[in-house]
Amino acid sequence: MRIDVISIFPDYLSALDISLIGRARQDGLLDVRVHDLREYTHDRHRTVDDTPYGGGAGMVMKPEPWAEALEAVAADSPVERPTLLVPTPSGTVFSQPLARELAEHEHLVFACGRYEGIDERVFPWAAERFDVRLVSLGDYVLNGGEVAVLAMVEAVGRLIPGVVGNPESLVEESHEDGLLEYPVYTKPSSWRGHDVPPVLLSGDHGKIAVWRRAQQLERTRQRRPDLLAEEPSA
Ligand SMILES: COc1cc(COC(=O)c2cn[nH]c2)cc(-c2cccnc2)c1
Numbered sequence: 001m002r003i004d005v006i007s008i009f010p011d012y013l014s015a016l017d018i019s020l021i022g023r024a025r026q027d028g029l030l031d032v033r034v035h036d037l038r039e040y041t042h043d044r045h046r047t048v049d050d051t052p053y054g055g056g057a058g059m060v061m062k063p064e065p066w067a068e069a070l071e072a073v074a075a076d077s078p079v080e081r082p083t084l085l086v087p088t089p090s091g092t093v094f095s096q097p098l099a100r101e102l103a104e105h106e107h108l109v110f111a112c113g114r115y116e117g118i119d120e121r122v123f124p125w126a127a128e129r130f131d132v133r134l135v136s137l138g139d140y141v142l143n144g145g146e147v148a149v150l151a152m153v154e155a156v157g158r159l160i161p162g163v164v165g166n167p168e169s170l171v172e173e174s175h176e177d178g179l180l181e182y183p184v185y186t187k188p189s190s191w192r193g194h195d196v197p198p199v200l201l202s203g204d205h206g207k208i209a210v211w212r213r214a215q216q217l218e219r220t221r222q223r224r225p226d227l228l229a230e231e232p233s234a
Pocket of ligand 1: 086087088089112113114115116117118135136137138139140141142143144145146148
């Protein structure tokens with residue numbers, strides 16, 4: 001998979017050089033390229049933003065640098081229509097199913113917005129060449145999309161075969177089956193007056209599986225009842 005990230009703070013993405021994603025890049029499983037949006041400006045001050053039409057506080061990212069950066073990325077894309085992902089509070093919610101879908105794509109391009117956002121006209125313009133997805137990581141506002149991109153690249157990258165050493169560890173995990181994960185424990189079995197639930201020391205794998213599923217349901221009921229909400233019957 002090829003991943004391109006466009007940002008005015010490319011160094012923010014240096015976390016992609018280390019750990020799991022860094023190793024996957026060294027192993028040739030991921031081709032990650034980070035681009036400085038300012039390389040696509042032509043004025044002395046390398047301007048990427050301007051005041052908002054209609055007034056209001058803050059600044060808006062100019063469309064032209066984005067168009068030139070996206071054209072450059074599309075020019076040597078391995079596919080006809082790369083997927084353009086734009087982290088924004090006004091996007092559809094990112095999820096494990098979406099991460100699984102994106103892990104099948106050949107070329108992902110991430111646009112990191114800053115300021116109050118990107119000129120809205122960039123998205124219909126980009127839609128001629130890209131499959132444009134505005135994606136939210138949650139109902140809060142960050143100063144820029146970089147942190148969200150790091151999260152999404154990790155969520156998607158770890159699903160690519162070979163990136164995670166033991167693919168078994170990808171099966172039983174939070175949200176994979178729509179429920180929160182069960183509690184986990186390791187040695188010592190008694191720690192500062194807190195003991196590991198005895199069932200986990202029983203060696204009875206059937207009972208352990210039942211206990212774990214019950215824990216998942218209880219946790220999900222307590223912390224994320226929305227995940228259990230019944231789909232409205234059609
Ligand atoms: C592309 O346009 C953006 C992107 C971002 C960065 O992403 C997030 O904040 C985010 C992504 N999932 N959850 C939060 C922030 C704004 C923004 C909007 C209003 C005021 N201030 C900033 C606009």
